Amino acid sequence: MKVKFGEFMAGLQKGELKHVYLLAGEEHYYIDKALERILTKLFSSPQEQASGLQKMTGSVNLDDLAGLIETAPFFVSKNVLLLQDTNLFKEKKGEEEKESARVGKNKALERFLALLDNMPDYSYVIFVQNGKADKRRKIYKAIEKAGAVLEADAIRAWNINDWLQGKLQSLNKDMDSEAMAYFSGVISTMQTISLEFLDREFDKLALFSQERRISRALLEQVFAGLPEVSVFALLDAISERKAKKSLQLLRRQLSDGTYFTIILSLLTRHVRQLWQAQALQKQGIRGKALAKPLELNPFIAEKLGRAAMQFPEAVLKRSMLELIDADYFLKTGQAGEEVLEHVVIDLCRGVA
Secondary structure (H helix, E strand, O other), X not given: OEEOHHHHXXXXXXXXXXXXXXXXEOOHHHHHHHHHHHHHHHOOOHHHHHHHEEEEEOOOOHHHHHHHHHOOOOOOOOEEEEEEOOOOOOOOOOHHHHHHHHHHOOHHHXXXXXXXXXXXXXXXXXXXXXXXXXXXXXXXXXXXXXOEEEEEXXXXXXXXXXXXXXXXXXXXXXXXXXXXXXXXXXXXXXOOOOHHHXXXXXXXXXXXXXXXXXXXXXHHHHHXXXXXXXXXXXXXXXXXXXXXXXXXXXXXXXXXXXXHHHHHXXXXXXXXXXXXXXXXXXXXXXXXXXXXXXXXXXXXXXXXXXXXXXXXXXXXXXXXXXXXXXXXXXXXXXXXXXXXXXXHHHHXXXXX
């Protein structure tokens, strides 16, 4: 059985414990949370876990692993094996594909696959793979059939809503429309989304307010210290082509100590997204359909698409080139913050 994080955790909550698991993907937060929940289900205390959990990493001999699975436990009620980043799920290329074909006929592999399909009642195996697992491997298919596979896809702005809804439900909270729009906008400015960070911040938020509904004002208090959040208003003003407001916000960020590389990086990304949104719309991709190719929340993608059509293509291209030059000149000390001001003014004027 192959499932996403929410469905996977719901299954564990119902007490549906399998004898074999594969937790694989790029989102370590999901993998860590799933592993923590499985181990909590398997062991009654940290002391029992410490004595009953056997860990293995790297290359694995299948005959040895089968032997450990079939060995009756001593002094504990169950065998629990945790295998991290083994060679069993990695993609094979080139000459290795020939080896893979031979392994497919290997009796040790066939015996192990049969064991996965008929696990002893006292044994549990958890495979953890940081990164994508090769779905073509026989062992992947065997675990998918006999146990459960968690696909921990990396979180991006366009697919974060599942996590958000789950987190709000766990806190017994919800958001009004203004708060949801603000959160989507903030997330869209983040080049890397850390669910660990967001998880902690929402826990703090729950402590700040006893109200069930989360307002935009409360979110602004919680996220105020993030550089991306403070630049968010600047990017919004540029999208609206409000030159005076944009310059005021830019100067405020610089005077508050926001490092120019952060502003430059986010500004470059924003111009690139405007240009991409414009090109996609010329191909007939509009509205919320922009979300996936731009990797943005649908609400933000639609808003960005509307803004993109207000800029001449020549202006976006020129600004992108200026920002590339600005990166070099600022880092080598050959120019000052005025180059950022020039780009902002040029964008807001919008003269091709």
